[in-house]
Amino acid sequence: MSQYTITVMKNEKPKPKPESDQLAFGKHFTDHMFIQDYSREKGWHNPRIVPYQPLVLDPAAIVFHYGQTVFEGLKAYKTKDGHIQLFRPNKNMERLNKSNDRMCIPPVDEEFAIDAIKHLVHIDHEWVPDAPGTSLYIRPYIISTEPYLGVSPSSTYQFIIILSPVGAYYEEGINPVKIAVENKYVRAVKGGTGEAKTAGNYASSLKAQEDVADEGYAQVLWLDGVEKRYVEEVGSMNVFFKINGEIVTPALNGSILEGVTRNSVIELLKYWDIPVNERRITMEDIYQSYLNGELEEAFGSGTAAVISPIGELAWEDKKMEINNGKTGEISKKLYDTMTGIQYGTEKDPFNWVVKVK
Known part of the structure; x- marks a missing residue:
């Protein structure tokens, strides 16, 4: 069992969902997002699902100046019988931690990260499109948030997950x-x-x-x-x-x-x-x-x-x-x-x- 408990704050003003034939790639975003904080004193803590919203960061946050950040990309798919499923999320979380290691970012709990993705997708399940070739793109990422103008690893971070209903990445689709x-x-x-x-x-x-x-x-x-x-x-x-x-x-x-x-x-x-x-x-x-x-x-x-x-x-x-x-x-x-x-x-x-x- 995970050491973390995710708190949830529901969005009381849901956004209108785009029609399937209006889906580009990465243009629309769902009603909720996941955030978890990190500090050297507490480690990863305070995981929460909140309404999709702008981030508030110090102008001196390390991510803006020295690019200490990593991300992943995976998808959720709706089956013909209405179920929703992920494709090899363990490989994405494994790679996320490899990227973390290279960029001097503390590792995340891979099993919990998958649970967080599942929880978030479940809450926003109505955003998973069902037209052929469409899916719900999942973007987990980590940013360095310490306000410091120095070239060294941050002491604080945020692990964030956002969701985006998408159509084909290339306009050509499966065409060459x-x-x-x-x-x-x-x-x-x-x-x-x-x-x-x-x-x-x-x-x-x-x-x-x-x-x-x-x-x-x-x-x-x-x-x-x-x-x-x-x-x-x-x-x-x-x-x-x-x-x-x-x-x-x-x-x-x-x-x-x-x-x-x-x-x-x-x-x-x-x-x-x-x-x-x-x-x-x-x-x-x-x-x-x-x-x-x-x-x-x-x-x-x-x-x-x-x-x-x-x-x-x-x-x-x-x-x-x-x-x-x-x-x-x-x-x-x-x-x-x-x-x-x-x-x-x-x-x-x-x-x-x-x-x-």
Whole structure:
């Protein structure tokens, strides 16, 4: 049994809920939020669910000046029979604590964090949309709150969870997206914070993404920060390539985020006896396999988009149209199976699903 008791203050003025066809990604927020405080004297304490509201922070709070913060992203899904379920929340909380360790933030109780998520989702269960492809996005995050203009870990923090009903992350949905390989900017290097889910990683990616957006590219594919040869990940997704019948994905190396969906894809491929290899791979390798007619599919994986086929890769002055710009067989099978498990229409042989109500 948890050492914590969550107090609840209900929102007496519920907001109108958006229609399912009006759901963008991350634009709407539910009636309640979870907050828990931390101090060196008390540890994590005072967990509570309160009406969704602005935060009050000192202008000198460390989070504003030195970026000591981490976050996670997962979803709640409504099944056809009206139940609500989560997908592998234990992996997200495990990764949250890995990010905490890298950013000098005290660890959270992972089991309690999942209980807090379930409690909050249960209270706001009417916000879980049921239209095809929609879900309730869950954003747990931790911010450093001590007012201090000094480069050192904060002595106080807040652990916060907010909820957002969402539609598709990419406008293209399961249709292939266009990705540009980034050669100028660097997102992360081994020994940096690339494997932590921290805000600065994403802020540093904005310029590259902005530069290619006008050319119709949904995201950039990052290369390693030292040689700029080795494939790492897409801004919001891990990346996979099907080359001559084998699925290849960059090996975790300290600068790549260990995606929950990435792990799930690898487990599914092994379950289906499809060859999958985690290794270093260069853009030269990718391009040569394209010229040889061996680059059969490419796709990204992530909580937001689940599986996103890549129909075109632009690298330097070269453009690679993959699988004639169409969704590949493996991409579709992975998407259908993963979403089937998440929405309860497919069997869950891995016990990935956690029931909320």
